[in-house]
Structures are given as structure tokens and as C-alpha cells.
Amino acid sequence: MPLFQKPFGGDFPLTNFFDHNLPFEFEDTNGFLLTWWGERTGGVDGHSGYDWTMPEGTSLRAVADGEVIFAGTRQPFFCPPLGQTVNNQQNVMIRHVAPNGEWFISDYAHLSRIEVQQGQQVAAGQQIGLSGNTGCSGGPHIHFGVLRQTNTTSGQSTLVDPYGWEGTTPDPWAQHPQGAQSFWLWKEGQAPAIFREFHLAPNPTGSTAPVTITAVRWMGWKDEQNPNNEFVELTLDLRFVPSGTFDLTGFLLRNNEGESFSFPSGFQIHQDLPVRIFTGSGTNTAIELYWGLSQGVWDNFFGDCAQLLYPGGGRYGMGFSSSCVKPGAAYFSFESPENGPVSGIAVIRGWAFATQAGVSITKVELFIDGVSAGDIPCCPDRADVQAAYPQFPASNTLNSGWGTTFNWGVLSAGTHKMRIEIRSLAADLVGVATRTVAIVKAGNFEFLDQFSLSGATARIEGDQLVVEGVVVRDKASQQKKLVNARYRWFTSSQSLQTVEAVTTATISSLRSFFTEMFTSLSARVLRLSGATTAQAAPGIGQSFESPEVNQVVAGIGVIRGWAFTDTPGTSLNEVRLVIDGMPSSFIPCCSARGDVAAAFPANPNALNSGWGFTINYGNLPTGFHTIGIRFGDSTGASLTDDHGVTVVKIGGFEFLDQFNLAGATVQIQGEEMVLSGVQVRDKASQQTRVVTVRLRWLQSAQALGIVAAAG
Numbered sequence: 001m002p003l004f005q006k007p008f009g010g011d012f013p014l015t016n017f018f019d020h021n022l023p024f025e026f027e028d029t030n031g032f033l034l035t036w037w038g039e040r041t042g043g044v045d046g047h048s049g050y051d052w053t054m055p056e057g058t059s060l061r062a063v064a065d066g067e068v069i070f071a072g073t074r075q076p077f078f079c080p081p082l083g084q085t086v087n088n089q090q091n092v093m094i095r096h097v098a099p100n101g102e103w104f105i106s107d108y109a110h111l112s113r114i115e116v117q118q119g120q121q122v123a124a125g126q127q128i129g130l131s132g133n134t135g136c137s138g139g140p141h142i143h144f145g146v147l148r149q150t151n152t153t154s155g156q157s158t159l160v161d162p163y164g165w166e167g168t169t170p171d172p173w174a175q176h177p178q179g180a181q182s183f184w185l186w187k188e189g190q191a192p193a194i195f196r197e198f199h200l201a202p203n204p205t206g207s208t209a210p211v212t213i214t215a216v217r218w219m220g221w222k223d224e225q226n227p228n229n230e231f232v233e234l235t236l237d238l239r240f241v242p243s244g245t246f247d248l249t250g251f252l253l254r255n256n257e258g259e260s261f262s263f264p265s266g267f268q269i270h271q272d273l274p275v276r277i278f279t280g281s282g283t284n285t286a287i288e289l290y291w292g293l294s295q296g297v298w299d300n301f302f303g304d305c306a307q308l309l310y311p312g313g314g315r316y317g318m319g320f321s322s323s324c325v326k327p328g329a330a331y332f333s334f335e336s337p338e339n340g341p342v343s344g345i346a347v348i349r350g351w352a353f354a355t356q357a358g359v360s361i362t363k364v365e366l367f368i369d370g371v372s373a374g375d376i377p378c379c380p381d382r383a384d385v386q387a388a389y390p391q392f393p394a395s396n397t398l399n400s401g402w403g404t405t406f407n408w409g410v411l412s413a414g415t416h417k418m419r420i421e422i423r424s425l426a427a428d429l430v431g432v433a434t435r436t437v438a439i440v441k442a443g444n445f446e447f448l449d450q451f452s453l454s455g456a457t458a459r460i461e462g463d464q465l466v467v468e469g470v471v472v473r474d475k476a477s478q479q480k481k482l483v484n485a486r487y488r489w490f491t492s493s494q495s496l497q498t499v500e501a502v503t504t505a506t507i508s509s510l511r512s513f514f515t516e517m518f519t520s521l522s523a524r525v526l527r528l529s530g531a532t533t534a535q536a537a538p539g540i541g542q543s544f545e546s547p548e549v550n551q552v553v554a555g556i557g558v559i560r561g562w563a564f565t566d567t568p569g570t571s572l573n574e575v576r577l578v579i580d581g582m583p584s585s586f587i588p589c590c591s592a593r594g595d596v597a598a599a600f601p602a603n604p605n606a607l608n609s610g611w612g613f614t615i616n617y618g619n620l621p622t623g624f625h626t627i628g629i630r631f632g633d634s635t636g637a638s639l640t641d642d643h644g645v646t647v648v649k650i651g652g653f654e655f656l657d658q659f660n661l662a663g664a665t666v667q668i669q670g671e672e673m674v675l676s677g678v679q680v681r682d683k684a685s686q687q688t689r690v691v692t693v694r695l696r697w698l699q700s701a702q703a704l705g706i707v708a709a710a711g
């Protein structure tokens with residue numbers, strides 16, 4: 001619906017988008033703005049228009065012919081960002097009739113001067129006033145909003161996005177009872193450019209760097225398709241380079257995540273010729289360099305920090321919407337998950353330590369799709385990290401583990417972005433890392449309590465095990481579906497993991513959700529009272545969920561459960577693994593468990609009760625072992641819960657770097673699958689062996705587990 005022309009001349013940086021989820025300014029609190037192409041980004045949550053920063057006094061023009069329906073000072077209203085009532089906000093609103101008869105209103109806010117009157121007819125492009133900083137505004141900018149008056153869901157006028165909606169999922173605002181469908185309203189070539197940009201003078205804080213970062217443009221429209229939306233600008237500071245030329249050989253440009261661009265050997269920056277480093281591809285010139293990436297490199301959601309690293313150490317950094325990661329303050333690793341498909345219940349884990357003596361890691365926070373999912377418990381012993389970094393303080397490297405268990409089933413199928421932020425001391429950001437995972441769910445269910453192979457068929461295709469006709473049942477709804485699934489060996493988990501699951505039929509809906517919930521709740525309460533009666537008050541309520549009692553275990557497994565003290569004012573101070581009666585590692589505790597909190601609404605300690613970590617069962621001798629978890633609380637009370645398990649080792653090896661299905665066959669026997677002729681290789685010795693393994697679905701892991709291995 002081409003109707004509008006640009007409301008101003010030139011291009012200006014954008015600060016806030018129209019939030020498609022949802023445009024209730026100062027009321028929406030989901031933590032992000034959803035752009036019209038479906039990307040989550042930061043800004044004023046619930047923003048209902050577009051904010052472009054521009055100097056006060058910039059000419060503003062009517063976007064189309066129309067009638068001025070408001071011109072003047074708005075009624076006083078409370079402005080949350082300023083914390084006060086504002087009574088001087090100047091707005092102009094113009095009503096336009098589109099060629100198809102639809103009515104729209106354009107709204108221009110925070111003006112310094114108004115040059116039209118209510119009731120006046122204006123022509124497209126006519127100056128209506130000058131931009132300003134009046135009312136609910138923290139700096140000179142224009143807030144441009146659009147209302148649709150016709151064909152809205154509620155029949156009332158409502159705010160819409162003049163850029164329309166191009167997300168791959170339905171527009172949340174179009175689906176909302178108070179919302180409406182948005183359309184691209186701009187005439188050809190008239191849509192104001194979309195980018196976020198920040199400028200700074202060279203060495204503004206008194207530093208003496210020869211080459212400085214003077215601008216960053218980090219968010220345009222669909223950066224993954226147009227990476228040259230982004231650039232970083234470098235400027236030579238003549239005060240410190242009298243020759244007027246500086247050689248950037250050996251310099252790196254880096255983001256907070258550690259991705260870096262190396263300057264071409266012999267590249268020189270000259271006075272009065274700033275150099276822009278674009279993210280995408282192009283031909284290098286004296287003032288334009290191209291990183292050559294096929295997606296954006298500067299973080300649109302969290303903000304980022306452009307850092308120019310000197311070959312001899314040191315750096316020049318410019319943070320935007322984020323602090324700069326302190327270089328060298330910490331070493332860290334995001335060990336699991338890897339990028340790619342994930343399924344079932346897994347451990348999100350890694351390690352981090354501060355490099356300086358007496359400094360500790362204070363916070364490891366997990367974000368999923370830009371929203372905080374909470375702090376990850378840290379820092380149990382990691383003797384392997386201590387051994388790998390003998391040059392750093394031993395207590396720092398030892399207490400470096402972090403981890404939490406996570407049911408991938410609670411996220412929607414498809415791609416999700418995870419981010420870890422590591423902080424130390426006064427909340428200094430010392431590390432960030434991201435992963436992009438693809439959630440695979442059998443039947444698209446959250447948690448399966450049945451995975452029946454009795455009517456299924458299985459075959460090997462390349463490096464994948466293909467199982468067709470599995471009946472899966474969702475625990476919550478008791479709904480059943482028929483599923484075809486594909487599995488592949490993952491070295492990192494030493495197990496077969498789902499890489500694809502396709503639902504072929506929905507079978508039936510059986511028992512009601514409430515019956516099921518009652519049963520599972522009762523089971524929990526029974527387990528809890530069993531635990532509390534086992535010792536003197538104050539008690540520790542707990543459940544050791546995985547491995548199950550008498551489970552056969554192999555590869556890398558998740559050991560997990562929950563625990564909390566049932567007396568207010570007391571807390572758990574020890575969750576420790578005990579193998580065959582011998583105390584072993586401390587386990588990270590206590591992450592949020594909404595299900596446990598729901599089951600024990602009277603106990604505030606129940607929420608932060610999750611514990612979990614991974615164990616390589618390959619490190620234990622084959623045969624029966626006792627896996628115990630010892631819980632201790634601040635009153636000195638303790639208890640241990642033991643689960644007997646039988647360890648099997650594939651080929652008798654500790655850690656496989658190959659699990660080759662090429663020459664293998666598969667057979668279904670009852671509820672187990674037998675894989676014969678699998679060639680496996682031991683990582684340490686590089687010895688190979690041909691083995692037979694038996695697989696079975698394990699509810700506690702929501703995954704196929706190896707329950708026997710021979711050969």
C-alpha cells in the first residue's frame with residue numbers, strides 16, 4: 001500500500017523499533033522488541049513507533065496529503081523513563097486516506113516547533129514543524145508512529161507498523177485482540193533507512209591511541225542477508241601520529257565473542273581518510289575493507305564492543321549497548337551443547353576462572369533467545385582445568401565448573417540461540433559465548449513417558465540409525481503420536497542423539513491431564529516424605545531423578561535431580577557425588593525448577609533446587625557401581641541417596657572417537673534395538689573393535705541409552 005514518503009531528509013540512526021510483541025509502551029515486559037522481520041532486539045520494551053535520533057531543529061514533513069487532526073501540546077502524562085509527569089510534549093497528527101479507502105494517522109512527537117494547525121489540509125512533503133526533545137524524551141529525536149483506523153480487529157483505531165510484517169511466524173500484534181495487520185506503507189525508495197549507529201571523537205577519555213574507533217553501525221534490516229549493513233570506522237589521531245600515516249599490519253578488529261578480522265598486511269590508514277571495515281564481502285580500497293562474512297558480527301540484541309587489538313598487546317575498545325569484555329580477565333569454555341541438533345534432557349556446562357589471584361567468578365547467566373533463563377550454578381571442582389592451566393592460581397582453576405540440566409523439550413522445535421555471560425568482581429563482563437541449537441522433539445512433545453518400539457522398524461542409512469513407526473506418548477496430555485526418528489553418534493555425549501523426528505500420525509488422547517498430574521505429584525510427595533523421615537529435622541527434601549535405580553549406563557550420562565531444605569532460613573551447602581562410597585566431585589546447585597516449586601508451593605526453597613552434571617561412565621570399571629549423592633545443609637544435617645547402576649563399555653573402551661554404522665545392521669527385539677557390526681575406535685589407543693550394542697529408551701534422560709555392549 002504505497003502511501004508515505006520520508007518524514008525527514010537524510011538518514012539518521014534508529015534507537016527504537018515498533019514492537020510487534022507487543023506495542024504496549026511501558027507495560028510490555030517480555031524483555032525485547034520484535035522487529036518487522038521477526039528479529040528480537042533491545043530497546044524500550046513495548047515501543048509503539050520508530051525513534052530516530054536527530055539534531056533539534058531538523059525539518060519534519062508530512063508523509064502524505066491529509067488533514068491535521070492534532071497540533072499542539074499533549075495532555076500531561078506520567079513518563080516512566082524520566083520518572084515524572086511531563087506537560088510539554090508537542091505532537092502533530094495527520095489523517096490520510098489510502099487509495100484503497102483505508103484510513104491511517106501519522107504521529108510526530110517531541111517537536112520543538114509546530115507550523116501547522118488543527119483542521120488544516122497539508123500536502124505530502126510539506127514542513128509541519130521542527131524536531132526536538134520535548135515531553136517524554138531523553139535526547140533529541142523524532143518518534144514517528146502510525147495508527148490504522150479501518151479494518152482493525154477491535155474496530156478501534158490502533159497502532160501499526162509502517163514497515164509491515166515479514167517474520168516467518170505469524171505477527172503477534174496482528175493476532176492480538178487489540179491489534180491489526182501492519183502493511184508496508186512506504187512509496188518506492190521512501191522508507192527511512194534502518195540502522196543503529198554510534199559515533200565518538202578520537203580518544204575522548206584522554207588516551208593517546210594513534211588509531212581510534214570513531215563509529216560503529218551494528219543493526220540494519222536483516223543483517224544475515226545484508227552483512228554490509230554493519231561497519232566499524234577507524235580514524236587516525238594526528239595528535240599522536242604526526243607523520244599522518246599508520247601501518248595496521250598485525251592489528252585485529254574483534255567483537256565481544258572473540259571473532260576477529262585481521263588487517264591486510266601492509267594496509268595503511270591516512271590522516272583525514274577514515275577507514276570503514278564492513279562485515280560482508282566486497283573489494284578492499286584505501287578507505288573500505290571487507291571482513292567477508294555471510295552474516296552480522298555485531299550483536300544486535302545485547303549490544304557489543306568493537307575492539308582494535310594491537311599486535312604488541314593492548315587495545316582500543318568502543319562498547320555500544322553493552323560493556324566491553326575485559327580482555328584476559330578470565331579464561332572460559334562453553335563445553336556443551338555444541339551448535340546443531342539437541343534433544344532430550346541434557347547438561348549445559350562449561351568452566352570459567354578469573355586469571356587474577358583472589359578474584360572469583362561471581363555470575364554465569366544463561367540467555368535463551370535473548371531472554372534471561374537465570375543464573376547457572378557454579379563453581380564445583382574441575383581438576384582437569386586446574387591441571388591444564390598450572391600458570392594461574394590453583395584455587396581459581398579448581399573451582400571453575402558451571403552447569404545445569406535442561407530439558408530441551410520445553411523449547412519449541414527449531415532454532416534457538418543460547419548465550420552465556422560470565423561476570424566477576426563488580427559485575428565486570430569477562431566472557432560471552434553463544435551457541436545456536438536446533439531442538440528436535442519426538443511428536444513435538446515436551447516430555448515423553450512412553451517410547452514404544454514394538455510396532456517399529458529400524459534400518460541403517462549412512463551414519464544414521466533410522467527408526468520408523470515409534471509410538472510416543474506425551475506425559476502431560478497423554479496424547480500419543482506415531483513418529484519416525486533419525487539418530488547419529490555424537491562424540492561429545494558418547495551416545496546416539498536424535499537429529500530428526502517427524503510425526504506421521506496422532507493416535508489418540510487417553511487419560512486426562514489432571515489425573516496424570518495428580519499421579520506424578522503424589523509420587524513426588526511420597527518420595528519427599530521418605531527422604532525427610534530418614535533423618536532428624538530440619539529435613540532435606542530431594543529426588544535423585546537420573547540415573548534411575550538399577551539402570552544400565554554407558555557413555556556420558558546426566559546425573560540430576562533436585563533438593564531443598566524444608567526449613568526457612570536454612571540452605572543446602574553441599575551436593576556431592578559419592579561413587580562406591582568414595583566422596584567425589586561437588587555438583588553445581590541450585591538452578592530454578594518451576595515444576596518442583598509448583599509441587600511444593602508452601603516452601604520458598606523449592607524453586608532453586610535443581611542440580612545436575614555429566615559423568616563419563618567410561619571412566620568407571622565395567623559392572624555394578626553405587627552412584628550416591630550426598631546432601632548437606634547449613635545446620636550440619638546430611639543424607640545420601642544411592643542408586644545402583646551397571647556400567648557397560650562399548651568395546652571395553654573409555655572414550656570413543658569413532659562409532660561407525662557403515663557396516664552395521666539393526667534389529668528390534670521387544671523394546672530394545674540391537675545394533676550389530678558397529679566398528680568403534682578408542683580415542684586414547686586408536687584401537688578399533690567390532691561390537692554389538694543394545695539400545696533402549698530411557699525416560700529419565702529422554703533419550704536412547706546403551707544398555708548392553710558386547711564384542
Ligand SMILES: [Zn+2]
Nearest residue numbers: 016050051143
Ligand atoms: Zn519513541
